[in-house]
Amino acid sequence: EVQLLESGGDLVQPGGSLSLSCAASGFTFNNYVMSWVRQAPGKGLEWVSTISGSGAVTSYPGSLKGRFTISRDNSRNTLHLQMSSLRADDTAIYFCARFTDKFSFDSWGQGTLVTVSS
Amino acid sequence: QSALTQPPSVSGAPGQRVAISCTGGSTNIGAGYDVHWYQQLPKSAPRLLIHGNHIRPSGVPDRFSGSKSGTSVSLAITGLQAEDEADYYCQSYDSSLSAYIFGTGTRVTVL
Numbered sequence: 331e332v333q334l335l336e337s338g339g340d341l342v343q344p345g346g347s348l349s350l351s352c353a354a355s356g357f358t359f360n361n362y363v364m365s366w367v368r369q370a371p372g373k374g375l376e377w378v379s380t381i382s383g384s385g386a387v388t389s390y391p392g393s394l395k396g397r398f399t400i401s402r403d404n405s406r407n408t409l410h411l412q413m414s415s416l417r418a419d420d421t422a423i424y425f426c427a428r429f430t431d432k433f434s435f436d437s438w439g440q441g442t443l444v445t446v447s448s
Numbered sequence: 449q450s451a452l453t454q455p456p457s458v459s460g461a462p463g464q465r466v467a468i469s470c471t472g473g474s475t476n477i478g479a480g481y482d483v484h485w486y487q488q489l490p491k492s493a494p495r496l497l498i499h500g501n502h503i504r505p506s507g508v509p510d511r512f513s514g515s516k517s518g519t520s521v522s523l524a525i526t527g528l529q530a531e532d533e534a535d536y537y538c539q540s541y542d543s544s545l546s547a548y549i550f551g552t553g554t555r556v557t558v559l
Contacts, residue, residue, distance in 0.1 A: 434484035
């Protein structure tokens with residue numbers, strides 16, 4: 331069974347940094363592209379980032395480029411998201427998701443809450 | 449990121465059929481990119497419901513079906529059940545944004 335378990339969510343001040351992790355199990359991690367998707371309180375879903383199975387290729391929406399960095403440790407089956415220069419509108423639940431070759435997200439973690447506030 | 453357009457809400461009585469539309473443009477759905485649908489129950493993570501416009505992953509009841517025509521796609525739920533009360537999102541890829549985009553979301557209410 332595919333399991334994705336996020337951690338690292340916290341309350342952080344505007345301008346601060348935070349790192350999220352996602353522990354994966356139940357599948358061959360390095361064979362899969364992985365992603366982060368977020369959901370602001372009461373709002374819809376927003377794609378945050380995607381990384382190839384090897385970690386060599388990453389992608390971000392234009393609005394987040396330069397502030398967020400996705401990475402992975404295939405030896406530990408773990409996905410990471412490093413966030414910097416955080417703003418109030420980055421407040422959201424951040425989901426880790428497995429990405430398919432059909433451009434869909436087929437498995438999701440339960441999410442970790444990031445709150446940016448002074 | 450620009451989003452795909454969905455109606456904010458739809459409702460129906462148990463046993464009825466409801467449909468949710470998802471409208472895009474020439475750089476996403478109209479460009480031929482597949483559309484996928486997700487169900488998000490209250491206080492839960494999203495779950496993949498339909499992929500590749502109309503394909504149900506294993507475990508998804510056949511009450512759920514997806515279709516595509518031009519730049520519009522839709523999700524239909526037949527034989528509506530109380531447990532179907534949730535938010536539903538469509539998702540695709542946009543070539544002009546180079547981004548994976550989601551619909552605005554539709555809340556389904558079972559009367």
